[in-house]
Structures are given as structure tokens and as C-alpha cells.
Amino acid sequence: MEISIVASHAENGVLNGSLGIPCHFDKGFEVFKRVTSCSPVVIGEELFRTLVNRGPSSFECRLFIVLTKNEIRDSVPESFPPVCTFSTVSDILRFVYQQSFPEVFVAGGGDVYSSFLPLATKMHITLVRENSIGADYFVDWDESSWKTVIGKRIFGDWEYLLYERV
Ligand SMILES: NC(=O)c1ccc[n+]([C@@H]2O[C@H](COP(=O)([O-])OP(=O)(O)OC[C@H]3O[C@@H](n4cnc5c(N)ncnc54)[C@H](OP(=O)(O)O)[C@@H]3O)[C@@H](O)[C@H]2O)c1
Secondary structure, three states: EEEEEEEEEEOOOOHHHHHHOOOOHHHHHHHHHOOOOOOOEEEEEEHHHHHHOOOOOHHHHHHHEEEEOHHHOOOOOOOOEEEEOOOOOHHHHHHHOOOOOEEEEOOHHHHHHHHHHHHHEEEEEEOOOOOOOOEEEOOOOOHHHEEEEEEEEOOEEEEEEEEEEE
């Protein structure tokens, strides 16, 4: 089973979602939609709230797996894709394995990336080649453990990088 990180961040690691970059400018959001289509996607409780509050979006054909120690308190709109919750990483991986999904995507935020990165086999990173100011950072990772499979400019200062664990 592949465990794939999907993240979008600035040169200095600041996660783009925390910068208030509108998602239609965020090329990472386009990559997210392309690579996670029809797959399970793990997100933290904060990011889940952000997506629900953003209103109708084109997230269909995904199963959102929310990592939280709590119950989801608020109602989830009918237009939102299916959601399930788990309180530990191991419970999520057991569920994904039992459901025979070949791949699970991990879409943040910061703590969720930290929890899954040691287990991840791929990383889809959309990088904007500028430094930014923000509160949320992508997790530090050891470049010697990863090889670049794809590295290409996709728009302006935006690059898409696909890494696989060595
Ligand atoms: N650019 C990008 O690619 C990207 C991607 C994702 C997020 N973001 C940005 O990052 C920010 C949100 O990230 P965040 O780090 O603040 O929040 P988050 O990771 O979305 O959610 C944090 C919550 O998730 C739960 N959680 C996280 N790790 C857990 C673990 N190991 N076990 C159990 N529960 C766990 C906890 O919820 P409970 O307190 O309910 O237990 C925790 O309070 C937003 O600004 C968002 O836009 C950007």
C-alpha cells in the first residue's frame, strides 16, 4: 500500500493554505485534486473544518479520513464527500488496508504530515519558489532518503515535485 503525502508550500516550508492564498491561485490545490481523485485522503480536524466551511467544492469521488481525538461536532453538508474519523494513525492504516485501497493520500496539516512522513512512500509537493510568512510549516525531512522522480515548472514560480522513498 502506498502512503503518499500531498502538500503545497513555499520555499521556506510555509504551507500555502496558511497564507490566505486563494485556492484558485494555489497550484497545489490543482495538484491535490488531480492526484487524490477517487482515493482516500487523510486530513486533520482543522483542515477538515476549513474544507467544510469553504462550502461546495469539487471533492467528489474521495473518502475523507479525519484524524481527531474527538467526535466531529458540527454537521457535515450533504454535498460533502463521505467522511470517517479515526483517532490514531495505526487505526487509519488498518482501515485503508482492510478496505483494499492501493494508496492513501495524506493532505495535512502540519501535525498530520509529521505523523505520517516516517511511513510515507511518496511525496507530491507543489512548491512556490518564494519565501512566505505563516504559522504552519511543512515537516522537516531528510533529502537523502528520497529521490526526485518528477520535477517540473507548472506555472510561473510554481513547481511540481514527485519524490519516492529510496
Ligand atoms: N498547503 C498545504 O498543502 C496545506 C495542507 C493542509 C493544511 N494546510 C494549512 O494548515 C493549516 C491546518 O493545519 P493544522 O496543522 O493547524 O491542523 P490540522 O493538522 O488540519 O488539524 C489538527 C488537528 O488534527 C488532529 N490531529 C492531528 N494529528 C493528530 C494525531 N497524530 N492524532 C490524533 N489527532 C491528530 C487534532 O484534532 P483534535 O484536536 O480534534 O484531536 C489536531 O488538533 C491550515 O491553515 C491549512 O490551510 C495547508
